[in-house]
Amino acid sequence: MAELVCGLDLGGTKLLALVVDPADPDAEPVVASKVPRPSGDVVSGLAAAAREVIAVAETETGGARVRAVGLGAPGLVDRDGVFRFGPNLPGVVDRPLARDLGAELGLPVAVDNDATCAGWAEHERGAARGANHSLTVTLGTGIGAGLTVKGEVLRGAHGYAGEPGHMVIDPSGPECRCGRFGCWEQYASGNALGRFGREAVVQGRAAAVMEAAGGSVDLVRGEHVVAAAADGDADALAVMGQLGWWVAAGLANLVNVLDSEIVVLGGGLVAAGDLLLDPVRRAFTDLPMGGNRREAVPVVAATMGERAGAWGAALLAADRLLS
Amino acid sequence: MAELVCGLDLGGTKLLALVVDPADPDAEPVVASKVPRPSGDVVSGLAAAAREVIAVAETETGGARVRAVGLGAPGLVDRDGVFRFGPNLPGVVDRPLARDLGAELGLPVAVDNDATCAGWAEHERGAARGANHSLTVTLGTGIGAGLTVKGEVLRGAHGYAGEPGHMVIDPSGPECRCGRFGCWEQYASGNALGRFGREAVVQGRAAAVMEAAGGSVDLVRGEHVVAAAADGDADALAVMGQLGWWVAAGLANLVNVLDSEIVVLGGGLVAAGDLLLDPVRRAFTDLPMGGNRREAVPVVAATMGERAGAWGAALLAADRLLS
Structure with missing residues (x-):
């Protein structure tokens, strides 16, 4: 039994x-x-x-x-x-x-x-099966991560390993709910996508994004940017590219430190599919130290939902x- | 034998x-x-x-x-x-x-x-003896790192793990010799200390630093900032504090990911002793996620020279x- x-x-x-x-x-x-x-x-x-x-x-x-x-x-x-x-x-x-x-x-x-x-x-069971050194990053409201080293969970000294969402990536950036400024979570999460969308609307771009949000800039969330991008709106696609660059920059920081063999992206944002993955992959190629002089690290979508x-x-x- | x-x-x-x-x-x-x-x-x-x-x-x-x-x-x-x-x-x-x-x-x-x-x-053999999860960062002309996980070297998938010097920490920052912008190495190395010193001189501060460099701003290097700080010059000490904040910010990024139990600082910059370590420790206390709600991580000087x-x-x- x-x-x-x-x-x-x-x-x-x-x-x-x-x-x-x-x-x-x-x-x-x-x-x-x-x-x-x-x-x-x-x-x-x-x-x-x-x-x-x-x-x-x-x-x-x-x-x-x-x-x-x-x-x-x-x-x-x-x-x-x-x-x-x-x-x-x-x-x-x-x-x-x-x-x-x-x-x-x-x-x-x-x-x-x-x-x-x-x-x-x-x-x-999922997208990183068979990889001994994997990096799974969960892009939702915030950012989480699960790391493996030699086929085991990287727990760290106390059990706290894997909190890259609060990696400072721009000290002059927005205040994070953790109290610091410019954490990665402020640039590469669902909340960040909403902010990028609102910024684009305020700058007079991304009318389709505002429309998707019902006509009010204050109501713009990440999902509205994704919806407008899925309809092919160029401004919304540019905002997705902006998000993708920041996602890739943080991933490269992590790969520089951990030398992961695969990066798995999970969480709510990944429902955007290639609208997110394509710009992430484009930016990620050159960002890790050594660029194309090192083995390419695939960036794939999570499969466990x-x-x-x-x-x-x-x-x-x-x-x-x-x- | x-x-x-x-x-x-x-x-x-x-x-x-x-x-x-x-x-x-x-x-x-x-x-x-x-x-x-x-x-x-x-x-x-x-x-x-x-x-x-x-x-x-x-x-x-x-x-x-x-x-x-x-x-x-x-x-x-x-x-x-x-x-x-x-x-x-x-x-x-x-x-x-x-x-x-x-x-x-x-x-x-x-x-x-x-x-x-x-x-x-x-x-x-040195300052991290007995620690299973250690982080040694070498602050010289550039930045290097050696990581241990469970008492073993963290090598990563291909052997490249431990390159935090090229962690992007400010994308609007100076160009790095690696071709990217705002790498940690641009803010927390001996070269960075020299640049901070020259910036202070150009802004009309740090006369003692310029004097230590023989009177020419172009000749200011990190060692001149350290020398003036050792003499108690307040402006030079402020520059050391600036460097210390950036060192601590990058260390906190790494500890957020790795959950190290000790941080060892080595390399040429560590010859500055407490002039460097004190500001690093002051800034580092609050920077890892969770701040004082998690176990304190000691920051110590390397002992292997x-x-x-x-x-x-x-x-x-x-x-x-x-x-």
């Missing part, structure tokens, strides 16, 4: 939960759910979601048992599964999520950063908690 | 060579030499320097044999010991240094990036080539 694992991904607005058989590399989740982020105590909300998918999975498989739980959480998670801090999870500071959720569920729990989990899913974080959390839990 | 290893460090202007007993953690080099960088064929020059120290070492130890050679080279070195490219070693492109030097010497040769070697020396690269090359060669 298969040993199953539950994976949870606690996002800024939603909570994904699923159950998978980690030993089968081709297995799809037995069950998956997506609910709004719990509003009360975070551990109670996580436990409720986990119990629900676990019950369904154990019933549907006719007796297979869930042996462990993995959780991806939006912020700094230390090696003991303590959630230290994260701007998208206000009020949760130094909370021992692994311990508390484990006690609530009566199961061993492993916790890691959500983007680290997503990167691990791409490495184990919105379940990547929960799936990766489950696989990490299997690695860390099951023998 | 001890098995000895020869280490070579090919710099921009000089070549260091030494022989050590890699099995003895407290051993000093049996012999060490420092000569100008060979002007002819790079392999012939390296072989001549190696033969000289090897002969001395084998004679002085009364029969111990040198079993392997390690070389630190200034640029991208792949996992096969091929020197791919480096701005400080013009004319040497895709040269199989490990193979060619090995054939010349009749000994196995391992080659890696010079700053990677220096970082390994700090990890094995100018021999770090050759020493680390020898130790890497021992690890890779001797059983």
Whole structure:
């Protein structure tokens, strides 16, 4: 009988939960759910979601048992599964999520950063499969990353590795929610695309973008730029090119340091497809040190979709908690 | 009888060579030499320097044999010991240094990036001893780095990991010798300190700096800023603070990605001691993501001195080539 694992991904607005058989590399989740982020105590909300998918999975498989739980959480998670801090999870500071959720569920729990989990899913099951040194960057409202070195998750000394969103890339740039100025997240995220779009509108360009947003510059978001670019609007395409350059510049910084063999881009922005990937690839070619004198590093779209974080959390839990 | 290893460090202007007993953690080099960088064929020059120290070492130890050679080279070195490219070693492109030097010497040769070697020396024998996740940054004319993850050198997919000097940190900044704009090296190296000094002089500040340079703004170099700062000149100290902020900003970018447990600063600039380290530490405290909500990461001076690269090359060669 298969040993199953539950994976949870606690996002800024939603909570994904699923159950998978980690030993089968081709297995799809037995069950998956997506609910709004719990509003009360975070551990109670996580436990409720986990119990629900676990019950369904154990019933549907006719007796297979869930042996462990993995959780991806939006912020700094230390090696003991303590959630230290994260701007998208206000009020949760130094909370021992692994311990508390484990006690609530009566199961061993492993916790890691959500983007680290997503990167691990791409490495184990998705676009980075077979690559020992992979870099998965999640471009959503903000930026997250999951890194592998020699086929293992790069956790770092305390468990905090992989936070390039707060790499300063332009100290004279906009203030970041982290309190510093000019973080990469201010230039290469969904929020940044919206700002670039509004700037273009204010400068009298990108009428199609404003139209997509219903005629008000204040309502322009990244999705409106993408929509106008998809319609072939030249100004919107130029804004996508601007975003692509900044994405590529940060990726090159990371590849200079890590020498990754593949870059996987995930997160909501990647729904734009080649409208994003083409300008990123064009700019990225020349940016790493050595340029075309070194091996080209492919930049590809993630394939695990919105379940990547929960799936990766489950696989990490299997690695860390099951023998 | 001890098995000895020869280490070579090919710099921009000089070549260091030494022989050590890699099995003895407290051993000093049996012999060490420092000569100008060979002007002819790079392999012939390296072989001549190696033969000289090897002969001395084998004679002085009364029969111990040198079993392997390690070389630190200034640029991208792949996992096969091929020197791919480096701005400080013009004319040497895709040269199989490990193979060619090995054939010349009749000994196995391992080659890696010079700053990677220096970082390994700090990890094995110096300021980062005992740290599994260390970050050694060499601040000289340019910037190099040597990274360890889980107690091993971070080499990356091809061997190129650890080139943060060409991390873009201000795209509107000065052009770098690599062809890009605003690389960290343009803000946190010895060359950058000289430029900051000249800018201060041109703005009518830092008279003491100009005086240290003999009265001409064009002659101001980093060493003159350091000299004036050492004399307590407030303007020169402010320039050191400017440099320190940029050093800290790049270090924070790296710690955000790598989660290092210690940062070691080496290279010529570190001769400035606390004149450099104090402003770096002040700025660094708040810069990594999470600020004081995460464990403090000490920033310390390297202890292996100018021999770090050759020493680390020898130790890497021992690890890779001797059983």
